[in-house]
Structures are given as C-alpha cells and as structure tokens.
Amino acid sequence: MQLVVARIGRAHGIKGEVTVEVRTDEPELRLAPGAVLATEPAEAGPLTVAEGRVHSGRLLLRFEGVSDRSAAEALRNTLLVAEVDPQERPEDPEEFYDHQLAGLEVVTRDGTRVGRIAGIAHLPAQDLLVVHRTGGGEVLIPFVTEIVPEVDPAGGTVLIDPPAGLLDEGPGES
CATH class of the missing domain: 2.40.30.60 (RimM)
Structure with missing residues (x-):
C-alpha cells in the first residue's frame, strides 16, 4: 500500500x-x-x-x-x-494510518450514529476526520483526544464526544 x-x-x-x-x-x-x-x-x-x-x-x-x-x-x-505493508501499524498505539480509519463508523457516547469516515484532512494545526453523515452531507471532526477518545479499528468504530454545536447541520444541509 x-x-x-x-x-x-x-x-x-x-x-x-x-x-x-x-x-x-x-x-x-x-x-x-x-x-x-x-x-x-x-x-x-x-x-x-x-x-x-x-x-x-x-x-x-x-x-x-x-x-x-x-x-x-x-x-x-x-x-x-x-x-507500506497494509498490516503495519505506527509504533505509537494511539496513532493510525489514514487507510486504517477510512470506512470506520463514527458514533457518539450515547450511541448516536453520525456516519462513516471518508478521509482525513491534514491541516497545519491538526487533522480532521471527514465524515459522511448517515443522513447525507458531511461533517469535519477535529482528530484530538478530547473529541475522539476512542478508536477501535478491529471493531470498526470511532467513538466521539463532540462539543455543543459540532454536529449541528450547516446551511444547506438537512
């Protein structure tokens, strides 16, 4: 890969x-x-x-x-x-390659399904998870421990604890 x-x-x-x-x-x-x-x-x-x-x-x-x-x-x-060998993992257990995150389901602590990770936006300040919403549209989620406390590639999920407003629908989305 x-x-x-x-x-x-x-x-x-x-x-x-x-x-x-x-x-x-x-x-x-x-x-x-x-x-x-x-x-x-x-x-x-x-x-x-x-x-x-x-x-x-x-x-x-x-x-x-x-x-x-x-x-x-x-x-x-x-x-x-x-x-890179597709099975290879970074040395730090809290780090992931983009391909290991793509396709994982994003859920909130209360079990609400948000969508699936379509990709990662690598910006100078931080990385963002690009999530295609279950009901359509997309949301960008900062890939920081405070918001994304758990990543479980084997289980196929990413647990998020979004601050107020992060998942609100933007203009033109529904």
Missing part, C-alpha cells in the same frame, strides 16, 4: 535542497537517507533521499541527482509516497 509521507515545498539554497511538509509521524524512518520514494506526479520520481537536516524548525532534504536550485524548484508541490 502506498502512503503520502511528505510534500515538497520550495527550494532552499543553491545546492538542491528542498523544504518538505512532513505528513508522517515517522519521518526518521520514511525520509531517512537511502529511502527510495515514489512521487505524484509519477514522472518526477522515484526519488532517493541523499541527506536530510532540520533548519529553523523545517526539514530539508536533498535527493540524489538533484544538485542545483533549478532542479529542486522543479520538484515543488510533488508528493512523496512510501510503500
């Missing part, structure tokens, strides 16, 4: 380094020197990580064969994709 682990940002310096927006909780594993990553679009890769470092709080990577700023800038907005 393929998972997006990063998005290439702008070039940094003149020697082919790029900034990356990390989309994995295991960058030391997925983006380590020697890692070979597929790309979206596919014609940009595959790319092999030559070296990486943190600079001013951002991860910088350099890829084999990318030796100047122009080549690095040409990779901007390219997604880096790692091949």
